[in-house]
Amino acid sequence: MDPHQTYENPLITRYASAEMAGLWSSQRKFSTWRRLWVALARAERELGLDISEGQIEAMEARVEDIDFEAARRYEKKLRHDVMAHVHAFGDAAPEAKGIIHLGATSCYVTDNTDLILLRDALGKVRDLLVGSIDALAVFAERWKKEPCLGYTHFQPAQLVTIGKRATLWCQDLILDLTEVERRVADLRFLGVKGTTGTQASFLDLFDGDHARVEELDRRVAAEFAFDRVFPVTGQTYPRKLDSLVLSALTALGESAHRFGSDLRLLAHERELEEPFEADQVGSSAMAYKRNPMRAERMCSIARFLMAQQAAAGQTAATQWLERTLDDSAVRRMVLPQSFLAADALLTLYLNVVPGLVVRPSVVARHVARELPFMATEAILMAGVRAGGDRQDLHERIRIHSIAAADALKQGADQNDLLSRLQGDPAFSAVDLHATLAPRRFIGRCPKQVDAFLADEVEPIRRRYPGLMGQHQEVHV
Structure with missing residues (x-):
């Protein structure tokens, strides 16, 4: 089928990394099924079942060599994806055909594979998060002393x-x-739990020996580096776990949306700009434009990611007794796409943050526009120390401030409050310019940054020493 004649998922073609896309690929999924079948057979052999080493070797030799077309034909006939791959694996390793999937139910391969993929995908998200934290920390350290206008309600x-x-x-x-x-x-x-979580099929295989069934569970889990299994389940692992995992990804979406929105606001103020490449076009019509398209993309993908958790939560809430299959289709879409979206967001962080452009002159101009208003308390105290009457000085400052604010609202280029006060005899003894040094008004900002980096960021850097200094390229 011509790929240009069918829908393409933009998370794959435009946004997420090839590494994350590969993790959720059919090759990765079904080769993991086969590794699970090998691990099950090996553990069953070690615990006394009649399975030969040759059968296990035959399976191992064909783990990666998957005939997807054969599996497709089997599924069309059988209408069952797991059995289709059991048959395709059996055709590839005929010596082992009779013992593949012995004692297991479908969720042995589907759910355990999902747990392996969730762990690996969370690890990739974690590593990208560490890189993004480091990048923002480097930026914070560089600009920790640079005064800028703070906003509440997006008002100065x-x-x-x-x-x-x-x-x-x-x-x-x-x-x-x-x-x-x-x-x-x-x-x-999940381990080896059987059709309703009772492990009855494995208990039959081991002639009622509970200890060997428990050991089988432990050995298969250990083969995939899990030191714990769910002690009780239905046929599936608890879908509550999917909801919890996606809640963590949703939280990342919230952070990314907030960061992207702030960048867009500051880009409007021309104080901060995301990277803009030499040949990049900001607008098809307005050639002068430098739109914050990466930040906008970040907000857009974050919005998509935040919507996915609802499906996971609803799925967890509507599982019937030991299981129902209405979880299958939604999980096939929600789990991979949520991780692809998270990967895309962190790729944007690691592309944008190292290349952020600060415009100090614009920042300083905005500070200068508002600073005289902020300095009025310091001016008042200086006036009192110079012998003035506090109440009289307060009233004069109030009148001059209102007049200066009105002038700005009517289009004045600069805040002339200082000039107005300089022309007032009541402030003749006050060094007004000395009250307007911006760094007098930043409080403990530099010290707060230092403490934050030392107490919060450095422990992360020590835990993950190889993940600093990351940079990612966006696809388009």
């Missing part, structure tokens, strides 16, 4: 610094990293 407020603002974005990602690490630590294997 007290000064902060560019670096201090970046720690807010970074802190969001650290909270996300904590959740992702928790999800990785809490993952368990």
Whole structure:
């Protein structure tokens, strides 16, 4: 089929990395099924079942060599994907045909594979998060002393610094990293549980020997580096786990949307710009445009990601007794696409943050426009120390401030409050310019950045020493 005649998932073709796309590929999925069948047969042989080493070797030799067309033909006939691949594997390793999938139900391969993929995908998200945290920390360190106008309600407020603002974005990602690490630590294997979770088929195979069934569960889990299995299940692992995993990814989407939105606001103010390549076109009609398209893409993909958790939560809430199959189709879409979206967002972080462009002159102009208003309390105190009457000075400052604000609203280029006060005899003894040094108004911003980097970021850098200095390219 001509790929240009069918829908292409933009998460694959435009946004996510090839590595994350490969993790959720058919090759990775079905070769993992085969590795699970090999692990099951090996453990069953070691625990006394009549399975030969030659059968296991025959299976191992064909783990990666999958005839997808044969599997497709079998599924068309059988209407069952697991049995289709059992038959295709049996054709590839005929010596082992009779013992493949022995005692297992479909969820042995489907659910255990999903758990393996969830763990690997969470690991990739974790590593990209660490890189993004490091990138924002480097930016915060560089700009920790640079005063800029703070905003509340997107209205001018007290000064902060560019670096201090970046720690807010970074802190969001650290909270996300904590959740992702928790999800990785809490993952368990389904193991070998059977059709309703009772392990009855395996108990029959081992002639009622409970100890050998328990050991089979442990050995198969250990083969895939899981040290814990769910102690009780129905046929599937608890779909609650999917909901918890996606809640961590949703939280990442929230952080990315907030970061992208802030970049878009600051781009409008011309204080901060995302990277813009030499040949990049901002608008098809307006050649002068430099639109924040990466930040906009970040917000768009984040919106998609945040919507996925609802499907996972609804699926967890509607499982019937030991299982129902209405979880299957939705999970095939939601799980891979959520991780692809998370990967795309972190790729954007690692592309945008290292190339962020600060415009200090614009930042300083915005500070200068509002700073006289912020300095009025300092001016008042200086006037009192010079012998003035506090109440009289306060009233004069109030009148001059209102007049200066009105002038700005009517189009004045600069805040002339200082000039107005200089012309007022009541302030003749005050060094007004000394009250307007921007760094007088940034509070503890530089110290807060230093403490944040030392207490929050450095432990992460020590835990993941090989993940610093990452940079990613966006596809288009």
